[in-house]
Amino acid sequence: GAVVSQHPSRVICKSGTSVKIECRSLDFQATTMFWYRQFPKQSLMLMATSNEGSKATYEQGVEKDKFLINHASLTLSTLTVTSAHPEDSSFYICSARVRGGGTIFSEQYFGPGTRLTVT
Amino acid sequence: AQSVAQPEDQVNVAEGNPLTVKCTYSVSGNPYLFWYVQYPNRGLQFLLKYITGDNLVKGSYGFEAEFNKSQTSFHLKKPSALVSDSALYFCAVRARMGSNSNSGYALNFGKGTSLLVTP
Numbered sequence: 001g002a003v004v005s006q007h008p009s010r011v012i013c014k015s016g017t018s019v020k021i022e023c024r025s026l027d028f029q030a031t032t033m034f035w036y037r038q039f040p041k042q043s044l045m046l047m048a049t050s051n052e053g054s055k056a057t058y059e060q061g062v063e064k065d066k067f068l069i070n071h072a073s074l075t076l077s078t079l080t081v082t083s084a085h086p087e088d089s090s091f092y093i094c095s096a097r098v099r100g101g102g103t104i105f106s107e108q109y110f111g112p113g114t115r116l117t118v119t
Numbered sequence: 120a121q122s123v124a125q126p127e128d129q130v131n132v133a134e135g136n137p138l139t140v141k142c143t144y145s146v147s148g149n150p151y152l153f154w155y156v157q158y159p160n161r162g163l164q165f166l167l168k169y170i171t172g173d174n175l176v177k178g179s180y181g182f183e184a185e186f187n188k189s190q191t192s193f194h195l196k197k198p199s200a201l202v203s204d205s206a207l208y209f210c211a212v213r214a215r216m217g218s219n220s221n222s223g224y225a226l227n228f229g230k231g232t233s234l235l236v237t238p
Contacts, residue, residue, distance in 0.1 A: 004162065034225050041128075043209065043228040044163075093162060108226060110155070110162035 002028050004096050006111035013084055013118055020080045021114045023094030029074035030096035034108060035067075038091040050077045084118040091115050121146045121214035123193075125229035132200045132236050140195040140232045142184075142210030151213035152193045153226065154184055158206045166208075169193060180204070200236045207231045 003026040013019045023033055031052050036044040048069050050056045056069035066088075068080040077096075081088055095108040123144045132138045144150050151170055155163040167178025174186040184195045195208060211226040 006162075009160075041231075043230040044226075046225050046227075049225055095163070108165075110164070112160065112162040115160075 002096075002098060002109040004094065004109045004111040006092075006094055006114050008114060009112060010115045011117070013116070015085055015118055016083055018080055018082045019084060019116060020078055021092055021094075021116070023077045023079070023096070023111050025075045025096045025109070028096075028098050028109075030077075030098065031074060032097045033071060033077040034095045034097075035069060035077075035079050036093045036095065038093060038113070040091075044093060047079075081116065084116070086118045089116055089118045120227075121150070121212045122227055123152070123210045123212045123229040125208075125210055125232045127232050128230075129233045129235065132234070134202050134236050134238050135199050138197050138200040138204070138234065138236070140208050140210075140234060142193045142195065142229060143191050144193060144210075144212055145191065146212060150186075150193075152184075152186065153211040153213075154178065154182070154193075154195050155209045155211060155228075156180075156206045157209065157231070163209065166195070200234075202236045202238055205234055205236045207233050 005024045007022045033050045035047045037047050038044045046059050047062045048056045048058045050069050050071040052071045052074050058064045071077040091113050093113040095110040097108050125142050153168045154166040157163045166182050167176050169176050169186045177183045182197050186193050209231050210229040213224050214227045
């Protein structure tokens, strides 16, 4: 089946530093990847939609200069949290839609998530 | 806006008993509804979806969901619960994201329901 990986699974960084999270589709090509944020005991909130070769589309309230998204290839998207602050601590989850998978009706395949802690 | 609501934070069921995890939706137009399951420190796994057709949708691991238009509900069900079904369950609806018409579609998730199946 379609597998999405994320690296790292867990990261602790100091306030003011930047951290990069990778999302890879391991056995399929994904023209569209999504980045979600999940707070404890809360739902997933979509941060941005990433299309290969073009700029990401950010949801309202998400700072694009703070959360840099790059979708350089059909199997890799990265999220960089710049100048991280403690309030950025969260669980970040990516998902990918299979290329040519039937457009809007296709399932999204989710990565295992990355736990970011900013001290 | 397309949204779903999961009224229960937690559902407790004894193993072997039937289980129901509730979800109601609020959409304009035809709803495209999904159920996902999340195990601890894991990504979301797709269970089933309703696009059109039969109101009873069968999915993975013996789960099914019934689309009820009059009650605007899409409850997840399983005839006989297993301890291994204990996890976090999310209902989701397809929604167009972003202010740009080219933003495409992503998923709006409910807050999640924690299912605990006891031996």
